[in-house]
Amino acid sequence: MGANFLEINTARGRPSPFSRRVELLVGIGLGYTISFSGRAFSEETSLMAAFIGPILDFSVGFLPGVYSTVVSAVFILVGICIIRTMTFIYRQIQVFYKVANTIPIDLLNPEPLAVFASQPLRVFFGLVGITVIIPFTLASSEGLANTVIPTGLPMIALVFVLFLLVSIPLTRIRSRLKQAKIEESQLITQALTGNRRALNDSRISAHQDEFKMPDLLYYQDRIHSVWEWPLHAHIRKIAFYLVLPPLAWVLETFVETAL
Amino acid sequence: MAIENQSRISIDTQAFLPSHGFKWLYVSGLNSLWIGVIFFSMVMGIFILMETMLARNQFPTELKWVVASMGAVFLTIWLALTRGAVKDLQDIANYGGQFSRN
Numbered sequence: 589m590g591a592n593f594l595e596i597n598t599a600r601g602r603p604s605p606f607s608r609r610v611e612l613l614v615g616i617g618l619g620y621t622i623s624f625s626g627r628a629f630s631e632e633t634s635l636m637a638a639f640i641g642p643i644l645d646f647s648v649g650f651l652p653g654v655y656s657t658v659v660s661a662v663f664i665l666v667g668i669c670i671i672r673t674m675t676f677i678y679r680q681i682q683v684f685y686k687v688a689n690t691i692p693i694d695l696l697n698p699e700p701l702a703v704f705a706s707q708p709l710r711v712f713f714g715l716v717g718i719t720v721i722i723p724f725t726l727a728s729s730e731g732l733a734n735t736v737i738p739t740g741l742p743m744i745a746l747v748f749v750l751f752l753l754v755s756i757p758l759t760r761i762r763s764r765l766k767q768a769k770i771e772e773s774q775l776i777t778q779a780l781t782g783n784r785r786a787l788n789d790s791r792i793s794a795h796q797d798e799f800k801m802p803d804l805l806y807y808q809d810r811i812h813s814v815w816e817w818p819l820h821a822h823i824r825k826i827a828f829y830l831v832l833p834p835l836a837w838v839l840e841t842f843v844e845t846a847l
Numbered sequence: 848m849a850i851e852n853q854s855r856i857s858i859d860t861q862a863f864l865p866s867h868g869f870k871w872l873y874v875s876g877l878n879s880l881w882i883g884v885i886f887f888s889m890v891m892g893i894f895i896l897m898e899t900m901l902a903r904n905q906f907p908t909e910l911k912w913v914v915a916s917m918g919a920v921f922l923t924i925w926l927a928l929t930r931g932a933v934k935d936l937q938d939i940a941n942y943g944g945q946f947s948r949n
Binding site for chain 1: 863869890893894915918920922924925928931932935938939
């Protein structure tokens with residue numbers, strides 16, 4: 589095992605100055621389109637339209653359209669952030685997939701691989717935040733429910749799809765861990781049935797003479813117990829977010845009952 | 848920018864870094880949440896200033912909050928995702944020794 593195994597060339601994932609400029613322009617275009625759509629639909633009853641509508645009539649003497657300019661600037665920034673986030677997620681999948689393909693798998697120390705679960709969780713929690721905010725911005729005077737179904741549900745579907753895409757490097761690590769487990773287990777099984785030469789290819793090859801039958805059985809159990817999903821470090825976080833909604837409902841019921 | 852540790856393990860992070868006027872946000876070292884809060888305060892400040900000094904009419908308060916928070920939330924999430932990914936690569940580089948078999 590060489591010392592330079594992690595000298596991973598991710599230069600392919602590095603965007604060229606041209607593509608960065610294109611992303612910037614597309615982001616500006618998207619932001620302006622969002623801002624323009626808000627004005628175009630200013631006749632509608634949505635809260636955003638109610639906000640942008642008055643801007644059309646807004647003129648401040650020597651500074652006409654200054655309010656409109658600020659709002660457009662915010663939306664252009666939002667557009668840039670959306671495009672940059674999307675392209676960033678794409679590059680993140682590329683780079684981490686490459687790392688997931690290259691990184692050595694140590695069955696006795698899989699904890700460091702938990703880092704591959706961080707990106708899907710981070711993207712998931714980040715996009716959930718956006719998914720919660722967007723329907724509110726488009727809420728119509730007829731009620732939030734009328735907005736959440738047409739806008740919120742497609743966004744939830746988008747978050748789910750993005751979560752699956754960002755999880756590709758994690759699933760690659762999982763399949764490599766599974767394969768490593770199968771291979772190591774087969775070598776130990778062969779050793780247990782008398783072919784000790786099989787241990788030459790196992791990760792205990794340097795200590796194979798010290799491994800007697802009970803040690804091999806213990807080692808086989810240890811290998812079988814390795815969890816293929818490297819999520820150890822994130823279990824508390826996942827459990828917290830899973831428990832939070834039901835806990836909120838229970839507390840709400842408790843408060844209602846108490847009052 | 849390449850992440851390196853004592854084992855000469857390096858991973859290029861250029862793919863993730865912001866550019867075109869946004870790089871300074873990244874290299875400022877400010878927490879993503881703080882950048883979002885500062886941006887939100889800036890936009891709200893401009894709105895309030897314009898209403899106080901220039902406007903003839905007031906805009907709905909909750910909608911000012913929505914517009915100001917949209918930019919802040921998107922900016923925060925983008926920077927947080929970027930910083931997180933770079934930190935993950937840093938962790939992988941630091942774990943390099945642990946992955947070694949011998």
